[in-house]
Amino acid sequence: MGRLLLTLVYVCLAALLLATAVVVWGYAEFTRPGPLQVSRVVVIPPGSGLDRIAETLATNNVVQRAEIFAVGAKLSGSARALKAGEYRFPERASPRDVMEILKSGRTVVRRLTLAEGLTVSQVLKKLATSDGLSGDIQLVPEEGSLLPETYHFSHGDQRVALVARMQDGMAKLVAGFWPGRAADLPYHTPAEAIVLASIIERETGFDDERSLIAGVFVNRLRRGMRLQSDPTVAYGIAPEGLGRPLTRADLRVPTLHNTYIIKGLPPTPICNPGAASIRAALNPVKTDFLYFVADGTGGHAFARTLQDHNRNVARWRHLQKSTQD
Secondary structure (H helix, E strand, O other), X not given: OHHHHHHHHHHHHHHHHHHHHHHHHHHHHHHOOOOOOOOEEEEEOOOOOHHHHHHHHHHOOOOOOHHHHHHHHHHOOOHHHOOOEEEEEOOOOOHHHHHHHHHHOOOOOEEEEOOOXXXXXXXXXXXXXXXXXXXXXXXXXXXXXXXXXXXXXXXXXXXXXXXXXXXXXHHHHHHHHHHHOOOOOOOOOHHHHHHHHHHHHXXXXXXXXXXXXXXXXXXXXXXXXXXXXXHHHHHHHOOOOOOOOOOOOHHXXXXXXXXXXXXXXXXXXXXOOOHHHXXXXXXXXXXXXXXXXXXXXXXXXXXXXXXXXXXXXHHHHHHHHHHHO
């Protein structure tokens, strides 16, 4: 009986020592540097349970053994705290480090930059080809309703939600600028101001010209003169982008946006203008200029009379011809 009891004690001690050794080994494996030689981005799909998360990490070589990660997360009480998403794991991250990253929810932040002057069609194409976004856009936004900006998003975010953020940003921007507008403008609603801002956006990329060009257009509107803006002609022919230089024949194409033919503002914006162009449309420079044309440097030459304007146009055409030759 005594011998049996002694044997049982030895067995229990051996089991305890083995269990202790396993725990020590497991803890060492859980806290030792991982196999990654360089940082890696991995997506943990939504709805993933602990086992699937562990397998995903092992498959991407983030952890050496899936079971070590799974057991460590269970024993630490963190199994239910791991969050799905796109994560960047640093080189040599231990399973414990990986667990803490997944608990933090600090997912990779992606960026999408929309330049000023893009049309809705161009924005939608950019969204469609942006990796990491999901879902389709069923309802096409109105032209001019999307704020050019850099947008941050996470893997799996919905495209329609990002569009809603763009629309909300534009609405808030315009609402903020509107009360500070100049008095006696020849347009009376934020929507009309966006139309003019979109034309200004397409006319110049120089910030110091925007308010002056706005002043020219305001003068023409007040006098009942047609705006005669080339970008409106191009948009009227091909809203998605003309893809070639305008011709003189294009100026005679009757469209709702051709300001060589229609009087006043076009019925809709021709692009999504940025804050600088919107501010210029609401606060144009007071000037007596009525005309402008490209000057060959990226900017424009302004004129008060048609005679002066024609000289500027002739100079521009001569410059064009000399560069082509």
